[in-house]
Amino acid sequence: QVVQIPGGGAFGAKNDITLQILLAMGALATGRPVKMVLDRGESLRTHVKKHAMSMRYKTGATRDGTLVAMQAELLIDTGAYGSWGIEVTEQATVFSTGPYEIPNVRVDSTAVYTNNVPCGAMRGFGINQVTFAMEAQMDALAEKLGLDPFAIRRINAMRPGSTTSTGQVLGPSVGLLQTLDQVEKDLASLPPVEGNGRKIGIGLASCFKNVGLGLGAEDVGRAIAELLPDGKILIRAAGCEIGQGFMTIAAQMAAQTLNLPYDLVEIHHGDTGGPLDSGPTCASRTTFIAGNAVVKASRRLGDLLTDYVAEEHEVPYDRLSFAGGVFSDTKTGEQYTTLADLARQAEESGQRYVGHGEYVVPKTYTTAAALAGEKPEDYINYITFGFGTQAARVAVDEKTGAVEVLDVVACHDVGKAINPQNIKLQIEGSVMMGLGYALSEEFKMENGWNVTDTLGKCGVPRARQAPNVVSSVVEVTDPNGPFGAKGLGEIASLPTAPAIINAIHDATGARIYDLPATKSRVVEALKKE
Structure with missing residues (x-):
């Protein structure tokens, strides 16, 4: 019997085995309590990481901004062991279109073994990466077509009854448009800021995320x-x-x-x-x-x-x-x-x-069920989805490449807010995680060995970097949820990074294609403009 006491955050890593089996064997062999402690370097080497992905996107739209086609190639590094690589690959494929209805989609996704630290479950489970790619595409399209970033997202936003790229028809709980409206309203209410020699930019990103295991798993x-x-x-x-x-x-x-x-x-x-x-x-x-x-x-x-x-x-x-x-x-x-x-x-x-x-949870299906021929009548990939939009305002020093995130405006469709205070804190914590993903966090490997062996080298953002966060929710209740509620544990971390990267482009004209957007990468991107 195992009785779990309230622990710290897991963010996916605790889905994998690390020391648990060794501890159980030690306790069984000795008949005594057993404790194992990893130093920081061992911990960083042992625990699974977010999958590195190389993504190539091609997106087509009509002159009015309506998306008509998308083609993507995803190359996914799962490290030396499989862990959740197959599942992350499929989920990244499902969400590669972002929260938009696109009639013609082709996505080729490949996960490969490498001599790197194993990659597994990490908050977002493959969706963070493709959200970054697709939201950069949406901004590039909007710029090319002379459209407002809000407008192009409204034109293509999923609605009740929309069909995902893998064939699931959405139910009534789809609040994406409402999140766009709320973020636009809150963004307009922010007081103006002075750059003081820095360039000010605003970026936007939307997202959607599954609630529940889905893809055929019993839940x-x-x-x-x-x-x-x-x-x-x-x-x-x-x-x-x-x-x-x-x-x-x-x-x-x-x-x-x-x-x-x-x-x-x-x-x-x-x-x-x-x-x-x-x-x-x-x-x-x-x-x-x-x-x-x-x-x-x-x-x-x-x-x-x-x-x-x-x-x-x-x-x-x-x-x-x-x-x-x-x-x-x-x-x-x-x-x-x-x-x-x-x-x-x-x-x-x-x-x-x-x-x-x-x-x-009602039966869910893998994407193969839709590709194999006629879909089952009860075909769904997931029981429901959350939706969200965030906007970021940044200040960029073009000489040094330093980026300061001044404000993040976030709105998420949670179905029903069971505990509004908890939701506010979830969003604020998620924003900080997204900020680190966008600007500083990096896990470096050389010849199969982690060069990043201390917390300081990870580039985790400091408290002093915390931006002003304006958070809100919309409640589009889900008929299957308890009191109409859905979930927020991961989705609030998805749009922060692409919103920041799009804000850097708005400020400077430079487009960042590789995360994190470190000072040197920002300076290099500026040189190409």
Whole structure:
């Protein structure tokens, strides 16, 4: 049995095995607790990295900006071992068009083994790279056609009923246009800035991202809701808390479902000692998948309690009201009993009230199912998608190549905001990760050995580089999500880098094709203009 305590962020790396098997073998052999510690160089060499990709795009549009064709070649370095290379390759292929409807698409994607550190799951799972490429294309097209960057995206934006390049027809929860509108509004509200010798530029980028494993993988969430002796509700859910706030939103969902105060709900999570396997904490799936299971378990517990009270007090089920831990008559207002009384009676009689919840995602298909001939009638690649738009304002020193990100305006379609404060923090953290991806973070290899062997050499951005972040959400509820919610764990990190790179081009006219846009690369790009 393994009981997980709330840990730090994973961002995909914990989907892979590192020391776990060695620790288990050591504990088994010695019969004692075993601890292993990697120094920073060992950690950087051992843990999987984001896949390096070389991408070649060709995009066609009519004079009014309507996209008609796209051709792309993706060459993906998966390192010395496969890890999640095949899955990342397929996902990069699915999302290579960006959140746009394009009638004619050809994408050739190849993952190759190299003598480099293995690459695997990393926040975005292959979508960050293709979002950078496609959003650069959209800006180049807009410039060529004399269109506003917002306008060309609105013309081609996915809408409810749009079809993705791999054949999935989108449902009603598609809020891309709304995110574009909100970002344009918030961008216009920013106060003007002076360059003081630097060039000021604004860049835009949009994106979409799957919620749930999809592509044929089984995706299940399970939870249990139980009445405790003290009158509180215990939610057991296998979804792991790794800093993303799952315990908070699980308690919120249970409290909302049972019409109880938040402080009457307790959470127990991440325990393999029961039949609650809910799959990995990845794919922006925990709110949607585990959340649905929590709602089902809570609803079932509520039904069990209401059935008991109705029978005990000989009152029709539909006349019972349950709110704030009190059962009462909807017509007369008479109070029958409380949750605390039921808990006390249950403990005295040995009775247990337990609600089980399981949510199974409808069958999904790999892209091969659409390419093999006639699509299955229930063909989908993913249960749902999130959508987002970000704009960045930068100041560029053309002499040194230094880029300062002044502002990032972000808006994301989350379906339903279960915890707005958590969402705000997710977006701010994602922006910093995207900033590092755009400007400074780089993992260098030489002859199969990592030259980048300290955190300082990784180029992680510092707190002083944090821009002003203006964040907002749109709520286009998903009919399959808990209270209409989707997911935000990864998508907010996708458009930041391309927005920054497009802003550099807007400021200087120089186009950056390789990330990160270090000072030397910016200076080199400026020389080519």
